[in-house]
Amino acid sequence: MKHEALLxxxxxxxxxxxxxxxxxxYLNELIFHLESDCELVATNLQVPNQETIPxxxxxxxxxxxxxxxxCLEYQLRLKQLKGYIISEVDANKIEPLLLYFSRLFASYExxxxxxxxxxxxxxxxxxVHGMLPSMSLQFLGGEGQLMLAKFTRxxxxxxxxxxxxxxxxxxxxxxxxxxxxGHPLFYPLMLSSQATNHCQTIVTTQIKARTALLRLxxxxxxxxxxxxxxxxxxxxxxxxxxxCPFPIVHKEGEE
Amino acid sequence: xxxxxxxxxxxLLLGFKQEHEASIERxxxxxxxxxxxxxxxxxxxxxxxVLDVIDDGIESLLLLQSIEESALPQETQxxxxxxxxxxxxLSGPSKMGVYE
Numbered sequence: 264m265k266h267e268a269l270l271x272x273x274x275x276x277x278x279x280x281x282x283x284x285x286x287x288x289y290l291n292e293l294i295f296h297l298e299s300d301c302e303l304v305a306t307n308l309q310v311p312n313q314e315t316i317p318x319x320x321x322x323x324x325x326x327x328x329x330x331x332x333x334c335l336e337y338q339l340r341l342k343q344l345k346g347y348i349i350s351e352v353d354a355n356k357i358e359p360l361l362l363y364f365s366r367l368f369a370s371y372e373x374x375x376x377x378x379x380x381x382x383x384x385x386x387x388x389x390x391v392h393g394m395l396p397s398m399s400l401q402f403l404g405g406e407g408q409l410m411l412a413k414f415t416r417x418x419x420x421x422x423x424x425x426x427x428x429x430x431x432x433x434x435x436x437x438x439x440x441x442x443x444x445g446h447p448l449f450y451p452l453m454l455s456s457q458a459t460n461h462c463q464t465i466v467t468t469q470i471k472a473r474t475a476l477l478r479l480x481x482x483x484x485x486x487x488x489x490x491x492x493x494x495x496x497x498x499x500x501x502x503x504x505x506x507c508p509f510p511i512v513h514k515e516g517e518e
Numbered sequence: 519x520x521x522x523x524x525x526x527x528x529x530l531l532l533g534f535k536q537e538h539e540a541s542i543e544r545x546x547x548x549x550x551x552x553x554x555x556x557x558x559x560x561x562x563x564x565x566x567x568v569l570d571v572i573d574d575g576i577e578s579l580l581l582l583q584s585i586e587e588s589a590l591p592q593e594t595q596x597x598x599x600x601x602x603x604x605x606x607x608l609s610g611p612s613k614m615g616v617y618e
Binding site: 479 | 570573574577581584585589590591593598601
């Protein structure tokens with residue numbers, strides 16, 4: 264009877280770990296899109312403090328990899344534990360593994376309880392390496408996936424990229440809100456959000472420069488006799504030097 | 519700067535411009551041979567150090583009046599505002615510096 268109860272708990276934990284693994288996969292995909300969009304900005308436009316952008320995203324990617332690695336290790340150990348329980352080996356082999364999983368079991372129970380609450384609950388959340396906070400799981404399982412669908416199209420111009428940057432900022436900030444202080448993903452997410460904000464400002468400036476250039480041409484046609492001096496020529500030259508054509512992006516498999 | 523204050527500043531700058539143009543005219547009409555070199559020097563100074571700066575300020579104001587400020591990149595706004603501030607500063611006692 265005791266073995267059956269243990270096996271059932273292991274099964275539930277297995278399901279929970281599978282979900283976490285899958286959601287880390289979604290997060291990785293979101294990061295992939297964010298990275299390619301930020302790279303597009305950093306390689307084509309003049310970006311001050313350029314090095315901070317890849318550094319923030321690499322830190323995020325590294326943390327995800329480390330956490331996912333821990334999650335995969337749990338799965339492996341869980342298989343080992345299940346094997347021991349089924350083959351009814353010596354209790355001395357099972358006990359250390361049960362101890363190893365004690366915090367994870369507790370976290371699993373907490374997550375179930377938190378998910379049942381009507382309001383957001385951060386006080387009960389337990390920070391366990393390799394796992395995601397309950398609210399983050401809810402976000403990645405719902406809106407996170409919807410956001411992922413938004414990034415499947417290739418951006419065609421700076422306005423497209425601007426919209427994507429707004430999307431990235433949305434999911435980064437929404438995910439950050441679900442994070443518990445001290446979770447390994449908290450600071451990488453915060454840094455990535457700042458880097459994305461920086462990229463978005465640069466894309467906005469690019470769009471504004473293009474609009475301003477067109478408007479200045481209109482103004483020259485309207486007030487030609489009043490403005491033909493240094494300021495106008497200087498601004499036209501300045502804006503022309505800032506404006507950069509949108510690079511042609513080829514996705515893998517596209518011609 | 520708000521749109522409403524643009525016209526006020528524009529009036530101010532046009533006023534300065536008129537004053538300095540009048541000064542140039544007065545200086546040009548001085549035919550006393552002993553003052554001629556000084557008059558030439560002053561006219562040149564007014565043209566390069568005052569009128570050019572005021573013209574730049576007026577042009578910047580015209581651009582800001584014609585285009586929504588929010589539609590301009592931050593750096594462009596800052597540059598245009600700097601031209602206007604430089605022109606406005608010529609209204610103070612410092613403008614007299616060119617006559618010294």
